[in-house]
Amino acid sequence: MTDRKPLRSAQWFGTADKNGFMYRSWMKNQGIPDHEFQGKPIIGICNTWSELTPCNAHFRKIAEHVKRGVLEAGGFPVEFPVFSNGESNLRPTAMLTRNLASMDVEEAIRGNPIDAVVLLAGCDKTTPALMMGAASCDLPAIVVSGGPMLNGKLQGRNIGSGTAVWQLHESLKAGEIDLHQFLAAESGMSRSAGTCNTMGTASTMACMAEALGAALPHNAAIPAVDARRYVLAHMSGIRIVQMVQEDLRLSRILTRAAFENAIRANAAIGGSTNAVIHLKAIAGRMGVPLELEDWTRIGRGVPTLVDLMPSGRFLMEEFYYAGGLPAVLRRLGENGLLPHPDALTVNGRSLWDNVREAPNYDEEVIRPLAKPLIADGGIRVLRGNLAPRGAVLKPSAASPHLLKHRGRAVVFEDFDDYKARIADESLEVDEGSILVLKNCGPRGYPGMAEVGNMGLPPKLLRKGVKDMVRISDARMSGTAYGTVVLHVAPEAAAGGPLAAVRNGDWIALDCDAGSLQLEISEAELADRLAVPAPSSAPKGGGYARLYVDHVLQADEGCDFDFLVGCRGAEVPRHSH
Known part of the structure; x- marks a missing residue:
């Protein structure tokens, strides 16, 4: 031996x-x-199960299958809970507690007698939170996602969870459907355990975990209630014991090469803009340099091949049956679009070894390069005097005719202002206007809620307007769609130029040029910004105060300044 x-x-x-x-x-x-x-490896099972996090409510069963695999491989499994920050119920936003959950994960791993960890993640922020915490410790770790729910159903047709809400609510406001028709979709949209079945943030981050090599092949797309999800959990339990024996730690998986592969994969699947923030935060914990510009440099020119809502037609069930992420990665690799095929993955093989023979069973769902959903699907990074540190836009979810647009600003000072005025029939707005929402960034909300995809004014919806340019320092749900500029940095609450925008200002967006300009002089902009903005700090104290005091801006991943970097798993021995 x-x-x-x-x-x-x-x-x-x-x-x-x-x-x-x-x-x-x-x-x-x-x-x-x-x-x-x-002498048996002690394997921690980090579980984000919670009945208040519906996406993860089936994790007890998944954990049992992981345990079977660990026991079979000669390890000893120990399950432990961590903060479950589910997006569906948690107010004001699960993003506010992503860093808190990551701290829980990090300290639970470091402080306990475990040799490796299986990360049970599902709902949007649970995947990055668990990966961030584990990266800070750098033990052997493997991600097991909960999987997407079954296709939603309404009147004999498929509807996508999350996406259907935005679509139906706009139809309700436009008078195209009544309240009964709107509420009739409620049960059919969410009809099984699992995460949103669109290519929202949950499915995107499950794909990112797989593309990074931190999960076994097919982890991202197997439906939550499919027996193969439990087989994958079992096999992950076996594999984590072997990873201990090989000392295959996260630092060997989460390399710069892995993140470049993930950026390309995100473009190909039409992934959520939230991936920009989460991958930056995970990379920061691992000490891997990753900049906002990398999304343009690496992702630009990669076609969106996966025809899934909200960008396309299908849902995660069809994606899995078509071949899942391995089929996408194979198509990228065969066409020279997988930058680092030799990147190591958790099963000990290279990414390319895992996917080189992956079949594609449905070229309507996973398209050929000659027939992409979007010819250039990479996340667009925008810069200009309105976003000197950058903003992002998802072309695959946008209206092509709005990707180059000039319009007058209709400004909402915060989300309460937006809610109070958007339905006002006297609101001075037309289809060429640009809706601007301030003070919804990391500090301003606080937590950077998913309110960037502002609903359109009802009076325009009734005229048939389906999309408008919208700009904010907020995020938007990965299940949402539209020509929405997000993550404007610095945010308004941090004194960014967004704070200076006034009603009637002309704004120019040029997606291809990567430009976002407020059409006022530098002197005028400086004069406006010289007036101090109101403090965004929440009243009182507690975690929200810690968040506002230490959160980094969107272009830096919204992690806490004191959490960046890998601290390792060593802990002083305690003598009783």
Whole structure:
């Protein structure tokens, strides 16, 4: 036998002194026999199960299948809970608690006697939160996603979770459907366990975990209630034990090459703009340089091949049946669009070895390069005097005729102002206007809620207007669509130029040129910004105060300034 690195858990369980006695004895009150402490890898199962996070409410069953795999491979599984920041119920936004959840994960991993960890993630922010926390510790880790829910159904047709809400609500405001018709979709939209079945943030981040090599092939798309989801969980349990034996830590997986592959994959799947923020935060924890400009440099020119809502027609069920992410990665690789095919993945093989023979069973869902959904689907990074540190736009979800547009600003100072005025029949707005929303960024909301895809004025919806240019320092749901400029940095609450926009100002958007300009002079802009903006800090204290004081801007990933970097898994030994 070759010499192996001593197990980390042996620091707790591997000694014959008082401390070893106490650690083992306390664990034995659960009925654990002596031999489980005799050199077996202790595998943590980091579980974001919660009945308040519907996307993750089936994770108890997934955890049981992971345990079976761990036991089969000769490890010993220990499940532990962490903060479950589900987007569907948590107010004001799960983004506010992403960093909190990551801190929970990091400290739970570092402070406990585990040799590796399986990350059970599903709803939007749970995937980046768990990956950020694990990256800060750099132990062997593998992601197991919960999977998307089954296709939504309404009157015999498929509807996409999340996306259907935006579409139907706009139809309701336009008078095209009544309240009964709107509410009739409620049950049919969410009819099984799992995450949103569109290419929203949850599915995007599951794809990112797979493209980064941090999950087994097909992790992203297997439906939540498909038996193959449980097989994947079982196989991940087996694999994590082997990763301990190989000392295959996250730092060998989450490399610069892996992030470049993920950026290309995001363009090909029409992934959420939220991936820009989350990948930056994960890379920051790993100490990997990743800049906003990389999304243009690496993602520009990559066609969107996956025809899924909100950009296209189909849903995650069809995506899995068509071949899932492996089929997409193979198509990229065969056409020279996978920059680093040799990147290592958690199964010990290269990304290309995993996908080189991946079949594509439906070229309507996963299109050929000659027939893309969008010829150039990479996330657009915009800069200009309105966004000196950048803003982003998702072309695959936008209206092509609005990607180069000049219009007068209709300004909302914050989200309350928007809600109070958007339905006002006297609002001075037409289809050429640009809706501008301020003070909804990381500090301003706080938490940078998904309100950037502002609903259109009802009086324009009734005229048949379906899209307008919208600009904000907020985010938008990955299930949403429209010509929406997001993540304007610096945000208004941090003194960014967005704070200076006034009603009637002309704004010019040129997506191809990567330009976003407020058409006023530099002197006028400086004069406006010289007037201090009101403080965005929340009243009182608590976590929200910590967030406002330490959150970085959108172009930096919205992590806390004191969390950036990898701190490792070493912890001082405690003597009882």
